[in-house]
Amino acid sequence: xxxxxxxxxxxxxxxxxxxxxxxxxxxxxxxxxxxxxxxxxxxxxxxxxxxxxxxxxxxxxxxxxxxxxxxxxxxxxxxxxxxxxxxxxxxxxxxxxxxxxxxxxxxxxxxxxxxxxxxxxxxxxxxxxxxxxxxxxxxxxxxxxxxxxxxxxxxxxxxxxxxxxxxxxxxxxxxxxxxxxxxxxxxxxxxxxxxxxxxxxxxxxxxxxxxxxxxxxxxxxxxxxxxxxxxxxxxxxxxxxxxxxxxxxxxxxxxxxxxxxxxxxxxxxxxxxxxxxxxxxxxxxx
Amino acid sequence: xxxxxxxxxxxxxxxxxxxxxxxxxxxxxxxxxxxxxxxxxxxxxxxxxxxxxxxxxxxxxxxxxxxxxxxxxxxxxxxxxxxxxxxxxxxxxxxxxxxxxxxxxxxxxxxxxxxxxxxxxxxxxxxxxxxxxxxxxxxxxxxxxxxxxxxxxxxxxxxxxxxxxxxxxxxxxxxxxxxxxxxxxxxxxxxxxxxxxxxxxxxxxxxxxxxxxxxxxxxxxxxxxxxxxxxxxxx
Numbered sequence: 001x002x003x004x005x006x007x008x009x010x011x012x013x014x015x016x017x018x019x020x021x022x023x024x025x026x027x028x029x030x031x032x033x034x035x036x037x038x039x040x041x042x043x044x045x046x047x048x049x050x051x052x053x054x055x056x057x058x059x060x061x062x063x064x065x066x067x068x069x070x071x072x073x074x075x076x077x078x079x080x081x082x083x084x085x086x087x088x089x090x091x092x093x094x095x096x097x098x099x100x101x102x103x104x105x106x107x108x109x110x111x112x113x114x115x116x117x118x119x120x121x122x123x124x125x126x127x128x129x130x131x132x133x134x135x136x137x138x139x140x141x142x143x144x145x146x147x148x149x150x151x152x153x154x155x156x157x158x159x160x161x162x163x164x165x166x167x168x169x170x171x172x173x174x175x176x177x178x179x180x181x182x183x184x185x186x187x188x189x190x191x192x193x194x195x196x197x198x199x200x201x202x203x204x205x206x207x208x209x210x211x212x213x214x215x216x217x218x219x220x221x222x223x224x225x226x227x228x229x230x231x232x233x234x235x236x237x238x239x240x241x242x243x244x245x246x247x248x249x250x251x252x253x254x255x256x257x258x259x260x261x262x263x264x265x266x267x268x269x270x271x272x273x274x275x276x277x278x279x280x281x282x283x284x285x286x
Numbered sequence: 287x288x289x290x291x292x293x294x295x296x297x298x299x300x301x302x303x304x305x306x307x308x309x310x311x312x313x314x315x316x317x318x319x320x321x322x323x324x325x326x327x328x329x330x331x332x333x334x335x336x337x338x339x340x341x342x343x344x345x346x347x348x349x350x351x352x353x354x355x356x357x358x359x360x361x362x363x364x365x366x367x368x369x370x371x372x373x374x375x376x377x378x379x380x381x382x383x384x385x386x387x388x389x390x391x392x393x394x395x396x397x398x399x400x401x402x403x404x405x406x407x408x409x410x411x412x413x414x415x416x417x418x419x420x421x422x423x424x425x426x427x428x429x430x431x432x433x434x435x436x437x438x439x440x441x442x443x444x445x446x447x448x449x450x451x452x453x454x455x456x457x458x459x460x461x462x463x464x465x466x467x468x469x470x471x472x473x474x475x476x477x478x479x480x481x482x483x484x485x486x487x488x489x490x491x492x493x494x495x496x497x498x499x500x501x502x503x504x505x506x507x508x509x510x511x512x513x514x515x516x517x518x519x520x521x
Contacts, residue, residue, distance in 0.1 A: 006354070093409065108414060162391055165380070165384055165387060165391075166391060168377070168379070168380060168384075168387060169377045169388045171383075172377045172380070173375055173377060175339060175371075175375070176369075176371065176377070178339070178358075178359040178360050179363055179369040179371070180388055180389045180434070180438055181360050181389075181392070181434075181438055182360055183358075183362040184351055184360065185358075245418075248501060273395060
């Protein structure tokens with residue numbers, strides 16, 4: 001029982017981290033039709049920025065805010081300089097965003113040095129709760145809670161606000177949204193920055209979870225995030241949450257019970273979804 | 287009197303293709319102007335060019351006396367042009383209410399009044415207010431698309447093939463709705479169904495191979511069998 005709960009909490013926490021990365025990615029793809037392979041770089045920058053801000057301010061929330069601010073600034077620069085010139089051209093998007101991913105990774109080494117950095121967990125989130133044989137690490141529960149809170153807030157924005165309504169409409173039919181008088185470029189910029197901020201938040205939360213961060217971490221998580229977007233359905237926000245949890249749990253349980261399959265399980269999940277439901281578990285487009 | 291919409295020798299390229307090669311026509315306030323021509327003549331592209339969805343590569347489009355040729359789609363729309371595309375462009379996973387709200391994001395006293403008018407014109411919409419757009423019938427989708435375009439402060443409505451794929455009884459209802467809307471706004475219509483076009487159109491513009499070949503009063507075209515045979519394959 002204790003093992004099951006530990007694997008469950010671990011899987012859910014990993015799933016929430018992947019969700020924070022994938023949620024931005026799925027909205028960016030669904031609305032803007034942009035394949036952003038640089039998204040993982042924003043995740044890594046969020047992690048490094050949070051460690052820097054934590055060291056500078058001593059405040060965990062200061063670190064989170066600093067990481068989100070970094071994500072917003074990098075998101076703005078990326079959309080304006082990298083993405084805008086290649087709207088509508090997938091091949092160019094893949095090439096330029098992959099290239100920019102490498103630039104972001106190397107820039108981390110230039111700014112923070114080539115070595116791994118240690119990331120501390122704040123005192124109040126350190127340690128664990130013990131229920132009989134079950135040990136629950138506090139920080140993992142914190143990540144799960146943040147993931148649920150982010151999902152709830154974004155669902156509220158998408159379902160209950162004007163901007164959310166326009167984003168949902170834009171995912172279904174961009175041309176019609178413009179024809180109804182909405183400036184799609186401003187909407188694209190807003191969604192891209194929001195996605196970048198979520199990726200940076202994911203990176204900031206990942207740093208204490210992992211204990212060490214390194215420049216290439218973005219690419220590893222970006223691959224998982226792309227798998228999640230495909231499984232969940234491109235453009236579907238709830239789909240991303242469900243798929244991220246599935247991927248997190250599958251990774252956690254397989255790593256313990258069938259370690260040889262722990263890396264392949266995500267690919268197998270994606271292949272199964274593509275065979276039986278090519279549009280993904282959920283679909284945002286009508 | 288200055289026409290509400292005017293196209294002067296407009297050219298449009300889509301990729302490497304030169305689709306519009308000289309389209310000119312005018313739409314006068316309070317009238318229904320119909321664009322006629324065979325499949326592939328350039329009628330839909332003409333509507334999309336007016337709205338900037340396929341921007342003009344040459345010539346001039348002016349609306350209300352202002353040059354809108356180089357403006358972006360949302361700005362052209364905001365200046366008072368509503369659009370009902372051939373596929374109706376319904377946001378299928380949004381409710382009827384939400385579909386309408388997307389068009390009313392800049393809600394004003396005027397748009398609220400227009401909403402009241404539109405619900406009088408299309409009372410069925412109230413019945414389906416909370417239903418997803420994707421679950422409506424073809425005729426209901428057409429009504430919703432026209433209502434949505436109308437409510438967004440439109441001085442001019444561009445409607446692309448409103449009768450396409452609809453049963454004759456529904457076409458009759460759509461025609462009645464367009465005639466009602468004509469009391470409130472100017473309409474430019476693309477229509478393959480000549481019977482429908484001739485009943486509701488005040489003026490016509492014949493387009494062939496991306497060029498305007500003739501314009502005039504609809505009553506004159508109705509009696510010109512040679513023109514109808516040559517460019518529309520009827521008569």
